[in-house]
Ligand code: VGL
């Protein structure tokens with residue numbers, strides 16, 4: 001990671017296209033969270049950490065980072081991947097399909113996963129180490145059997161809303177800091193939909209971990225940057 005004082009550099013170089021080959025937009029100066037900010041904790045569940053059904057490498061490492069961040073937030077939203085048995089995103093639902101292959105569903109290409117985060121199982125429970133005293137709502141997603149939902153805002157048809165945007169707007173929230181699992185799937189889709197809904201959006205990179213399937217992590221950062229999602233580190237808020 002680059003150790004230059006980013007805020008100073010940003011001030012000095014505003015208008016320049018790039019610094020050391022890294023686009024300036026990559027160095028986001030992050031405002032301190034306030035009453036109009038929320039921390040979004042995406043899918044920090046047993047299924048996505050070591051010992052779970054769809055483990056993200058080093059997934060549990062986000063827990064202490066998120067707990068530390070949480071102390072600075074008056075508003076925290078937690079999400080939970082919450083699938084039916086036989087869910088449309090499970091490879092086991094289709095004859096002859098293996099995990100990490102894809103299939104075409106009514107709303108587009110669907111990556112097929114191992115069975116994971118089945119409703120009510122211990123695998124789907126939130127990680128026990130999370131310490132989030134100001135968490136106020138849990139958004140469950142992926143509970144429609146025929147449709148996946150990586151995003152906490154809109155399901156995979158890009159039409160069915162979870163209601164999270166309305167909730168946040170009703171609470172006067174303008175800025176979201178997104179953390180959790182996995183960077184290149186549920187975190188990225190949540191961050192991009194949050195931009196679409198009009199929020200200022202920061203993804204806190206070291207408070208996420210990725211699946212990285214066929215280059216999906218690099219693609220996700222690129223897609224997020226194109227939508228105006230800012231990439232920061234937890235130290236930027238310290
Ligand atoms: C996720 C794959 C399948 C995630 C959820 O939380 O990123 N990834 N379901």
Ligand code: ZN
Nearest residue numbers: 081089117142
């Ligand atoms: Zn899932």
